[in-house]
Amino acid sequence: MLNQYQTESVCHERxxxxxxxxxxxxxxxxTDTETPINVRLNAAFRIFELCNTDISRDMGxxxxxxxxxxxxxxxxxxxxxxxxxxxxxxxxxxEPAFDAIDDFNKI
Numbered sequence: 001m002l003n004q005y006q007t008e009s010v011c012h013e014r015x016x017x018x019x020x021x022x023x024x025x026x027x028x029x030x031t032d033t034e035t036p037i038n039v040r041l042n043a044a045f046r047i048f049e050l051c052n053t054d055i056s057r058d059m060g061x062x063x064x065x066x067x068x069x070x071x072x073x074x075x076x077x078x079x080x081x082x083x084x085x086x087x088x089x090x091x092x093x094x095e096p097a098f099d100a101i102d103d104f105n106k107i
Contacts, residue, residue: 033074037067 026047030040044063 037071041067 026043029035029043041064
Protein backbone atom coordinates (compact mmCIF):
# COMPACT_ATOMS: atom_id res chain seq x y z
CA MET A 1 0.00 0.00 0.00
CA LEU A 2 1.26 3.46 -0.87
CA ASN A 3 2.00 5.85 1.96
CA GLN A 4 0.77 9.43 1.80
CA TYR A 5 4.08 10.75 0.40
CA GLN A 6 4.08 8.19 -2.42
CA THR A 7 0.44 8.92 -3.23
CA GLU A 8 1.13 12.66 -3.40
CA SER A 9 4.18 12.03 -5.59
CA VAL A 10 2.20 9.87 -8.01
CA CYS A 11 -0.61 12.43 -8.16
CA HIS A 12 1.90 15.23 -8.71
CA GLU A 13 3.54 13.34 -11.61
CA ARG A 14 0.18 12.64 -13.23
CA UNK A 15 -0.90 16.27 -12.90
CA UNK A 16 2.39 17.38 -14.49
CA UNK A 17 1.80 14.93 -17.36
CA UNK A 18 -1.76 16.16 -17.90
CA UNK A 19 -0.62 19.79 -17.73
CA UNK A 20 1.95 19.12 -20.45
CA UNK A 21 -0.75 17.61 -22.67
CA UNK A 22 -3.06 20.55 -21.98
CA UNK A 23 -0.33 23.02 -22.90
CA UNK A 24 0.30 21.14 -26.16
CA UNK A 25 -3.40 21.38 -26.99
CA UNK A 26 -3.49 25.10 -26.23
CA UNK A 27 -0.34 25.69 -28.31
CA UNK A 28 -1.85 23.79 -31.23
CA UNK A 29 -5.04 25.84 -30.93
CA UNK A 30 -3.14 29.13 -30.88
CA THR A 31 -0.88 28.27 -33.81
CA ASP A 32 -3.43 26.60 -36.08
CA THR A 33 -4.39 29.09 -38.78
CA GLU A 34 -7.66 27.21 -39.26
CA THR A 35 -8.71 28.20 -35.75
CA PRO A 36 -10.89 31.33 -35.95
CA ILE A 37 -9.05 34.49 -34.96
CA ASN A 38 -11.49 35.37 -32.19
CA VAL A 39 -10.98 31.93 -30.60
CA ARG A 40 -7.19 32.32 -30.68
CA LEU A 41 -7.37 35.84 -29.29
CA ASN A 42 -9.73 34.85 -26.47
CA ALA A 43 -7.50 31.88 -25.61
CA ALA A 44 -4.43 34.13 -25.54
CA PHE A 45 -6.11 36.62 -23.22
CA ARG A 46 -7.34 33.81 -20.97
CA ILE A 47 -3.78 32.51 -20.67
CA PHE A 48 -2.62 35.99 -19.65
CA GLU A 49 -5.35 36.03 -16.99
CA LEU A 50 -4.39 32.59 -15.68
CA CYS A 51 -0.76 33.64 -15.43
CA ASN A 52 -1.74 36.83 -13.62
CA THR A 53 -0.07 38.79 -16.37
CA ASP A 54 -1.11 42.40 -16.41
CA ILE A 55 -1.29 43.32 -20.05
CA SER A 56 -1.68 46.94 -20.86
CA ARG A 57 -4.30 48.25 -23.23
CA ASP A 58 -1.52 49.07 -25.71
CA MET A 59 -0.24 45.48 -25.66
CA GLY A 60 -3.76 44.17 -26.19
CA UNK A 61 -4.23 46.49 -29.14
CA UNK A 62 -0.86 45.40 -30.58
CA UNK A 63 -1.93 41.76 -30.34
CA UNK A 64 -5.25 42.50 -32.04
CA UNK A 65 -3.54 44.49 -34.80
CA UNK A 66 -1.03 41.71 -35.38
CA UNK A 67 -3.76 39.11 -35.71
CA UNK A 68 -5.78 41.36 -38.03
CA UNK A 69 -2.67 42.00 -40.16
CA UNK A 70 -2.07 38.24 -40.44
CA UNK A 71 -5.69 37.73 -41.46
CA UNK A 72 -5.38 40.38 -44.19
CA UNK A 73 -2.17 38.75 -45.46
CA UNK A 74 -3.92 35.37 -45.61
CA UNK A 75 -6.82 36.92 -47.55
CA UNK A 76 -4.40 38.60 -50.00
CA UNK A 77 -2.58 35.31 -50.55
CA UNK A 78 -5.87 33.50 -51.13
CA UNK A 79 -6.92 36.15 -53.64
CA UNK A 80 -3.59 35.84 -55.46
CA UNK A 81 -3.87 32.07 -55.55
CA UNK A 82 -7.38 32.34 -56.93
CA UNK A 83 -6.10 34.54 -59.77
CA UNK A 84 -3.31 32.07 -60.44
CA UNK A 85 -5.80 29.21 -60.54
CA UNK A 86 -7.90 31.08 -63.10
CA UNK A 87 -4.82 31.76 -65.22
CA UNK A 88 -3.75 28.11 -65.11
CA UNK A 89 -7.23 26.92 -66.05
CA UNK A 90 -7.34 29.26 -69.04
CA UNK A 91 -3.94 28.02 -70.22
CA UNK A 92 -4.99 24.39 -69.89
CA UNK A 93 -7.97 25.06 -72.13
CA UNK A 94 -5.60 26.39 -74.81
CA GLU A 95 -3.36 24.13 -76.86
CA PRO A 96 -0.46 22.99 -74.67
CA ALA A 97 2.91 24.37 -75.75
CA PHE A 98 4.46 20.91 -76.16
CA ASP A 99 1.75 19.86 -78.59
CA ALA A 100 2.38 23.01 -80.62
CA ILE A 101 6.11 22.19 -80.77
CA ASP A 102 5.35 18.64 -81.88
CA ASP A 103 3.05 19.98 -84.59
CA PHE A 104 5.79 22.36 -85.73
CA ASN A 105 8.33 19.54 -85.90
CA LYS A 106 6.00 17.55 -88.17
CA ILE A 107 6.15 20.28 -90.81
